[in-house]
Amino acid sequence: MNLGRPNSNDALQTKNRSRNVAPQSGICSRCIDGCKGNCDLFTATFRGRELLYPSPFGEITAGADKDYPVDYSHLNIMGYAMGAEGIEADPDHATFPKVNTETWYGATEKVKMKIPMFTGALGSTDIARKNWEHFAVGAAITGISLVCGENVCGIDPQLKVDKNGKVKDSPELKNRVAQYRRYHEGYGDILVQMNVEDTRLGVAEYALGSLGVETIELKWGQGAKCIGGEIKVNSLDRALELKKRGYIVTPDPEN
Numbered sequence: 001m002n003l004g005r006p007n008s009n010d011a012l013q014t015k016n017r018s019r020n021v022a023p024q025s026g027i028c029s030r031c032i033d034g035c036k037g038n039c040d041l042f043t044a045t046f047r048g049r050e051l052l053y054p055s056p057f058g059e060i061t062a063g064a065d066k067d068y069p070v071d072y073s074h075l076n077i078m079g080y081a082m083g084a085e086g087i088e089a090d091p092d093h094a095t096f097p098k099v100n101t102e103t104w105y106g107a108t109e110k111v112k113m114k115i116p117m118f119t120g121a122l123g124s125t126d127i128a129r130k131n132w133e134h135f136a137v138g139a140a141i142t143g144i145s146l147v148c149g150e151n152v153c154g155i156d157p158q159l160k161v162d163k164n165g166k167v168k169d170s171p172e173l174k175n176r177v178a179q180y181r182r183y184h185e186g187y188g189d190i191l192v193q194m195n196v197e198d199t200r201l202g203v204a205e206y207a208l209g210s211l212g213v214e215t216i217e218l219k220w221g222q223g224a225k226c227i228g229g230e231i232k233v234n235s236l237d238r239a240l241e242l243k244k245r246g247y248i249v250t251p252d253p254e255n
C-alpha cells in the first residue's frame, strides 16, 4: 500500500491522464504514446528541475498530503465535568473562556507564552517575505513564539557586509524583528534560525548584537528536506550576487 500519491500532485500542478495508476510508481496503467501529460514524469522530461519546486514558486505554501494510516483524527479526548482546578467548581465560573493555556519554556531564561505554540520557520523564501508582516503581528498579539528561518540576511538584496564579509546591515532581518516586536506584549519570543552560511556570514553576531534578538537556533544541516535548502532566483545578476556571498548556485540549463 502506498500512502502517498507519486507522480501527480496539486503542489506541482501535475496529474495523471488515466483514471488508474500503478501505486508504486504513479504511472498511468495505460501510459500511452502521444500523451499530452500532465504527470510528474511527463513534465520533468522537459521542465527538468523545475519539478523540485511547488508552484507557482513564491506564491504558495505546500503541505505534505501523505495519508498516514493513523493520525490525530483517530484520537478522542474524553473530557469529564467533575470539579475544577484554579477556579471555583461552579458552572457559572468554570467556563470555557476562563481556561488558562499559558505556558513557558527555557531552563534558565524562561519565556512565557499565552498558548503552547511555535510557528514553523519561515526564512528566505518569497512567500515568507511577502507575508511576514501579518504573520509576525498575528504571532505577537497571540502571544506565541515566532521562528524566523534561515538565509534571510544572505538573500537580502540590501545586505551590507563589512571588510571581513560579515553582516553589517540587513534591512530585511531588521524589519522582520521590528514587525514582531511592534505588538509584542511580553509573551513569546522571536527566534532566529541560522544555517552554515548564516553562521559564516556572522548572522548570530548581528542578530544578537545589533538587533537585540535573544534566541537563536543553530543548524548543521537540513533535517526536513534531506537534500539541503534551495530557492529559485529570478535573474542571473541575483544568482551571481549570491554566488559571491558563498552560496552554491546551479545554472538551470533550461533557462
Ligand code: SF4
Binding pocket: 015, 016, 017, 018, 026, 027, 028, 030, 031, 032, 035, 036, 037, 038, 039, 040, 041, 042
Ligand atoms: S505520460 Fe501521460 S499516460 Fe503516461 S503516466 Fe504520465 S499522464 Fe499518464
